[in-house]
Amino acid sequence: MTTQSSKPTAHAVQLNGVYKRFGSTLAVNGLDLEVPTGTVLALLGPNGAGKTTTVEMCEGFLNADEGTVRVLGLDPATEREKLSPRIGVMLQGGGAYPGARAGEMLRLIAQYSQNPLDPQWLLSTLGLSDAARTPYRRLSGGQQQRLALACALVGRPELVFLDEPTAGLDAQARILVWELIEALRRDGVTVLLTTHMMDEAEYLADHIVIIDHGRVVDSGTPTEITRRGAQGQLQFMAPPGLNLTLLRDALPEGYLTREANAGVYTVEGEITPQVLCTVTAWCAQMNVLTTNLRVEQRTLEDVFLDLTGRELRG
Numbered sequence: 001m002t003t004q005s006s007k008p009t010a011h012a013v014q015l016n017g018v019y020k021r022f023g024s025t026l027a028v029n030g031l032d033l034e035v036p037t038g039t040v041l042a043l044l045g046p047n048g049a050g051k052t053t054t055v056e057m058c059e060g061f062l063n064a065d066e067g068t069v070r071v072l073g074l075d076p077a078t079e080r081e082k083l084s085p086r087i088g089v090m091l092q093g094g095g096a097y098p099g100a101r102a103g104e105m106l107r108l109i110a111q112y113s114q115n116p117l118d119p120q121w122l123l124s125t126l127g128l129s130d131a132a133r134t135p136y137r138r139l140s141g142g143q144q145q146r147l148a149l150a151c152a153l154v155g156r157p158e159l160v161f162l163d164e165p166t167a168g169l170d171a172q173a174r175i176l177v178w179e180l181i182e183a184l185r186r187d188g189v190t191v192l193l194t195t196h197m198m199d200e201a202e203y204l205a206d207h208i209v210i211i212d213h214g215r216v217v218d219s220g221t222p223t224e225i226t227r228r229g230a231q232g233q234l235q236f237m238a239p240p241g242l243n244l245t246l247l248r249d250a251l252p253e254g255y256l257t258r259e260a261n262a263g264v265y266t267v268e269g270e271i272t273p274q275v276l277c278t279v280t281a282w283c284a285q286m287n288v289l290t291t292n293l294r295v296e297q298r299t300l301e302d303v304f305l306d307l308t309g310r311e312l313r314g
């Protein structure tokens with residue numbers, strides 16, 4: 001796949017100080033967001049965090065109350081006609097043609113593009129060839145989801161907005177969609193995706209932005225986010241009741257060392273090779289043989305829950 005030629009901008013999407021209210025609900029609260037051109041950015045956040053509202057302002061479906069929104073250098077609120085042919089939007093629910101057959105629907109959308117992808121190729125890539133003659137409303141949920149993705153891509157967009165692209169898909173279809181998103185990135189297409197699946201964000205995204213209550217609470221590459229701060233835990237087993245004073249003295253400041261359960265010891269903090277060496281040297285000094293020593297890295301989900309809390313959102 002190759003994309004339409006266009007004036008390249010460093011950031012395909014740029015939001016500065018954006019606010020959006022719905023009555024008394026402040027859905028987006030002074031949001032700053034940048035999606036570098038040609039990268040995949042995953043927008044994460046609990047239910048109601050403001051992800052869809054943010055994406056809809058970028059697509060031109062909603063107008064910001066305050067702040068600037070620029071997409072491919074254009075203002076989606078006032079330049080939607082120029083923007084539309086250059087972006088792909090994954091609509092849920094079949095858009096305007098729920099009675100149309102899958103293949104027809106895709107061909108119809110392709111007609112609006114100057115340089116569309118081959119609809120048949122796209123159907124076959126997404127495993128939908130057998131469903132080409134099936135009316136949209138009779139497709140399974142997973143087929144509808146894949147067709148929505150095909151519709152977003154058929155116009156060969158420079159930038160694609162994917163709202164939970166693999167929600168409800170089985171494992172096989174999920175891999176297909178992931179492969180397609182990777183192919184888009186290789187072709188220089190910018191992708192802004194929202195997802196609730198941490199493994200998806202970690203696997204696909206160059207950058208992750210975590211938002212909550214309409215503002216950014218963390219951002220960076222998946223590795224930067226999971227490595228930041230107190231990042232891990234080392235756990236080992238040894239005879240119960242060992243005196244940990246010497247170990248605490250040997251470790252740098254800020255590490256938390258304790259016997260979590262009888263004979264199960266933990267060291268919390270950034271687990272470096274030097275920390276591992278300090279722990280095993282202490283064991284040698286104490287003349288104890290540790291068993292089951294393991295280093296556990298914080299996952300993206302751990303970080304996400306630390307930042308956004310564990311209580312259910314409305």
Ligand SMILES: Nc1ncnc2c1ncn2[C@@H]1O[C@H](COP(=O)(O)OP(=O)(O)OP(=O)(O)O)[C@@H](O)[C@H]1O
Pocket residue numbers: 022023025026027045046047048049050051052053054
């Ligand atoms: N049209 C609307 N009218 C009133 N309130 C709205 C409207 N759209 C969104 N909201 C509210 O704005 C807040 C942000 O909603 P939004 O849909 O952007 O969150 P989200 O992060 O996409 O959530 P989810 O993960 O559940 O899809 C929520 O409190 C929501 O109830």
